[in-house]
Amino acid sequence: MQKNLNRLFSLLIKLLTALSVLMLAFVIFFIVKEALPLFEEVSLKEFLFGQRWMPIAYTGETSFGIFNFIMATLYVSLIAMVISVAVGVGTALFLVFCTTERVRSLFLPAIDLLAGIPSVIYGFIGITVVVKLFIRAGVHTGSCVLAASIVLAVMLLPYLVSSCSETILKMKERYLPAAQAMGVSRWYAAATLILPASWKNILLSMILAVGRAMGETMAVMMVMGNANLFPRLLGKSETIASVIALEMGTAVVDSPHYHALYAAGMVLMVLLFVINVSINLIRAKLLEQGR
């Protein structure tokens, strides 16, 4: 009885694992399957580098070019990451150098709560607070790439703070005692020794953060204005994820428009796979160096 149960359980675990792994193949298969018909009408080059997105032929011909969307996705994620790193690394430094273990164990869960807030709520606060501030500052309608980046930066903050404070703490324990024994002040050691020693790991967290930012839909969509324009800091723009979320509901099934949205999703997915695989490679290299 026990033996059979044991065998059954082991089989079940393996089956469920195989299913979970196959899930990825399934997702890729269905996205690619729905995306491919588009390329009978539009060439890949036209799709990736075209700037005209006219999914329905109201006037003139349809045209599917997602260059602006791709650039907007990268642009908004990179700016968000830069803002977030500036604050996140600083916060991590403060937590490591100015607080005790006890304070850290209270503050880190508190900042983790930020990660639990749903993205619609970020978008909502973005509209009611950040966009209003931009209107007051004189930006037309307030929705712009910078506003979206700021909202995204807040969303990335918890990940950056927790991973950076872990790295910096490790480096502090390794180098600070020796530095202080030689008469170097704490903060000078932080600036010249501990931060440079941590930067590789921080870089890794930064790439991870960009990946997260690129997949974000709702918060960005709600504050970015959604217009097919090349991204400028104070101008409106639209990311790949927003195009899909906004237009999927109105696209006729199996029309070129529908396939184009899947193709856009495929591009986004490929971008994120590249990021994830490169993170893995970099991490393996870092571990090797650490040894």
Add this chain to the structure above:
Amino acid sequence: MKGKLTKLWAVCSMLIAASLILFLFGYVFVQGAGSISWEFLTQPPRGAVLGMEGGIFPAIVGSLWFTATALVLGGIPAVAVALYLEFYCRSKKMAAFVRLVMQCISGIPSIVLGLFAYSFLVKSLGWGRCVLSAGAALAIMILPFIEVRAEKAFQEVPPQMIQASYHLGCSRFYTIQKIVLPYCSGELVSALILGGCYAMGATAPLIFTGAVAYAASPTSLFAPAMALPLHLYLLVAQGSTSLKTAYGTAFVMMVLILVSNVLATLYARRRHKKWRNG
């Protein structure tokens, strides 16, 4: 000089981060508290523009349905994968492969999961827009999220306990059932709760797979339903007419998430005490 500048940077960042936390929670709670009433929590939405008046009861129930479906469909495989990696997988290459796949799944943007669920479940399988289709999309989203946390929990079980059990002749199943799962139950439950919160807050995978602007509380997995996050989005998209109910909806979501988080932490701590201090 360099040292002082760094210190200044650290202090300023900390001030920004701390005030952000206070502001985000404070803002939603202060603005939202006014819209909360018994009617708001128990009535369906009403009004000339839907949602201007009335409540959000069907959205709350709908969100619970979506979350429960996602937890059942995503939580079980997630724990299974974690068990596999920790106790069944003997080849390092295989483990590395499974981990890479998990990481890639976690990297799929949630909107793309929505596209997948639409093409496969809604269209090919003919389930239509329903709780089950959307729940499956959410399940894939939270699978790696729960898996990572479960694996971490399993790694913390002292190896001598597991070895002792094996040496006594206990099977792997018996060891997992009697030692591993009870030892980690705190972390496991909190991983599931956090995964549930993640699923509850997600909008993008629901938009075209199962959540709708208005529906009665669902009674079957094959019916579409309302969901809190989508409801909030639609209220905001309507402009300023529904702002009051929007604040209320945000408030309810925040409270649900905050309470679940606190419960998860408390439960994990209590289980910890029971097992780790004798």
